[in-house]
Amino acid sequence: MKLLNAIDKHILQTVAGMHDIPQGAYNIRKNGEGVSRNSTANIEIRPKEDKPGIDIIVKPGTKGESVHIPVILTAEGLEDLVYNTFDIGEGADVLIIAGCGIHNPGDKNARHDGIHNFIIRKGARVHYVENHYGEGDSLGKKILNPKTIIEIEEDGYAEMELVQISGVDDTKRDTEARLHKNAHLLVTERMLTDGDQFAESKIIVELLGWDSSARIISRSVARDKSRQIFYPVAVGMNRCRAHVQCDAIIMHQAHVRSIPEIAANHADAQLVHEAAIGKIAGEQLIKLMTMGLSESEAEETILKGFLK
Amino acid sequence: MLEIKNLSLTLEGDKGPVEILKDINLVLEDHLLYVFTGPNGGGKSSLAKVIMGIYKATTGSIALDGTDITELGVTERARLGIGYAFQQPPRFKGLTVGELLQLAAGEDRKVKEFSLLYDVGLCPQDYVDREVDVSLSGGELKRIEIASLLARKLKIAIYDEPEAGIDLWSFSRLTDTFKKINERFDTTMILISHQERILSLADEIILIADGRIAEKGKRDTVWPLIMGEASCINCDECVEGNDEVAECYR
Numbered sequence: 001m002k003l004l005n006a007i008d009k010h011i012l013q014t015v016a017g018m019h020d021i022p023q024g025a026y027n028i029r030k031n032g033e034g035v036s037r038n039s040t041a042n043i044e045i046r047p048k049e050d051k052p053g054i055d056i057i058v059k060p061g062t063k064g065e066s067v068h069i070p071v072i073l074t075a076e077g078l079e080d081l082v083y084n085t086f087d088i089g090e091g092a093d094v095l096i097i098a099g100c101g102i103h104n105p106g107d108k109n110a111r112h113d114g115i116h117n118f119i120i121r122k123g124a125r126v127h128y129v130e131n132h133y134g135e136g137d138s139l140g141k142k143i144l145n146p147k148t149i150i151e152i153e154e155d156g157y158a159e160m161e162l163v164q165i166s167g168v169d170d171t172k173r174d175t176e177a178r179l180h181k182n183a184h185l186l187v188t189e190r191m192l193t194d195g196d197q198f199a200e201s202k203i204i205v206e207l208l209g210w211d212s213s214a215r216i217i218s219r220s221v222a223r224d225k226s227r228q229i230f231y232p233v234a235v236g237m238n239r240c241r242a243h244v245q246c247d248a249i250i251m252h253q254a255h256v257r258s259i260p261e262i263a264a265n266h267a268d269a270q271l272v273h274e275a276a277i278g279k280i281a282g283e284q285l286i287k288l289m290t291m292g293l294s295e296s297e298a299e300e301t302i303l304k305g306f307l308k
Numbered sequence: 309m310l311e312i313k314n315l316s317l318t319l320e321g322d323k324g325p326v327e328i329l330k331d332i333n334l335v336l337e338d339h340l341l342y343v344f345t346g347p348n349g350g351g352k353s354s355l356a357k358v359i360m361g362i363y364k365a366t367t368g369s370i371a372l373d374g375t376d377i378t379e380l381g382v383t384e385r386a387r388l389g390i391g392y393a394f395q396q397p398p399r400f401k402g403l404t405v406g407e408l409l410q411l412a413a414g415e416d417r418k419v420k421e422f423s424l425l426y427d428v429g430l431c432p433q434d435y436v437d438r439e440v441d442v443s444l445s446g447g448e449l450k451r452i453e454i455a456s457l458l459a460r461k462l463k464i465a466i467y468d469e470p471e472a473g474i475d476l477w478s479f480s481r482l483t484d485t486f487k488k489i490n491e492r493f494d495t496t497m498i499l500i501s502h503q504e505r506i507l508s509l510a511d512e513i514i515l516i517a518d519g520r521i522a523e524k525g526k527r528d529t530v531w532p533l534i535m536g537e538a539s540c541i542n543c544d545e546c547v548e549g550n551d552e553v554a555e556c557y558r
């Protein structure tokens with residue numbers, strides 16, 4: 001493996017919880033190229049031949065294994081585009097830790113666009129965690145634009161945790177999911193923006209199959225002059241259930257728009273949406289202060305809990 | 309000991325300033341259990357909030373163990389050992405019951421969340437990992453609020469209408485818990501309540517009406533006034549034999 005420096009290690013720890021080279025399958029990508037990769041007997045990772053990116057193929061029945069695929073950007077002016085395909089075999093049950101961290105040392109922008117395709121085969125289960133993080137005090141922006149396309153076959157299940165920790169100046173998230181018979185999806189999106197940052201997230205879930213279900217939970221905090229827009233959409237095409245829930249805490253001069261949409265194209269589709277935007281309630285702050293926390297400690301505690 | 313001298317509180321209302329508390333003078337001794345009672349809007353909760361520092365007194369002073377705390381804010385008073393359980397506690401999305409109790413206990417004290425929850429009549433296994441959010445009923449939330457005060461080692465513990473929203477069975481356990489705390493620790497307890505069973509716990513009862521201390525004394529002295537078993541001695545508006553004396557409190 002090419003040597004990773006202290007910045008790389010810090011980013012790996014932040015976005016993927018990696019203190020060292022992980023057990024099992026992994027692929028570490030840095031500044032537009034793969035720096036280290038490992039496949040296992042059940043999980044094969046191979047580079048795409050026609051474009052940048054990797055195929056991650058999980059054998060049917062694989063259980064209890066994990067895949068780490070972090071991306072590091074530490075150069076200014078870099079525009080990294082990557083296509084990753086996840087093929088999760090029938091009956092498999094795996095954890096995938098993705099994530100991208102940008103350390104931009106210069107005044108030119110650094111950008112990573114990740115296009116992820118998931119095929120979750122019959123009866124398979126996936127827990128996918130994606131952390132996005134930016135750092136660096138220079139003028140160059142840290143830009144992350146993930147696009148995630150998920151196809152869940154009969155009886156499949158996917159849990160997607162999409163987290164933007166901090167420091168990302170611009171992001172446009174695009175998530176599309178198609179659920180077949182008795183397939184289930186849980187999307188949890190958590191986002192924090194501050195300064196002049198901008199974040200937009202579109203999530204469209206089509207419930208195609210009988211008894212499919214989806215839950216989309218978005219929790220965000222917008223501080224300073226940052227702006228956020230959310231478009232979660234659930235479309236019921238069959239007997240199905242979906243719940244869309246967007247909560248945002250707004251602070252300072254921030255702007256938040258939340259536009260949840262539900263569309264039923266079948267009489268047995270049960271779809272619910274709810275959205276709320278508000279500042280931290282004064283009673284919450286005072287309650288924590290009566291327990292001995294300072295006002296700023298109380299605020300941090302509330303935000304940390306909300307985004308957990 | 310908590311000593312309140314010449315305290316008044318005026319808050320801004322829709323139609324101008326409203327005098328909420330007037331010339332309050334009160335000494336609360338260590339280790340005693342006080343019940344603040346009186347009619348709605350009389351100033352009980354306002355006085356409790358002034359003690360906690362949530363409202364700042366307009367005039368007068370408050371001293372804790374001889375130290376003037378009048379100018380201290382909520383956090384500082386909390387760190388000196390004053391605690392307040394809200395009548396309508398707030399909810400916290402993302403914060404679990406266990407985390408809230410540990411926060412209440414502070415960094416230095418590891419609390420046993422399970423025994424705290426048991427003390428307020430909640431099955432610990434069912435609650436410790438639950439979020440303090442809308443999934444909890446008002447009564448459940450109230451009990452967790454009380455537990456958050458039990459988690460702390462306090463000099464002054466104020467419980468604002470602890471019985472509100474709590475079922476009869478849990479309430480019985482709660483009054484036992486209050487008794488236990490009062491017997492075991494040096495905490496001065498202030499319970500704001502109209503409930504007879506809470507009043508029966510009191511060492512002293514303080515009647516607050518129309519922003520003033522209307523009566524203060526040992527339970528056995530003040531109790532008959534509240535229960536309408538004696539006519540009110542301090543009130544010009546009541547006449548002997550008035551059936552409504554229990555409603556008057558003046």
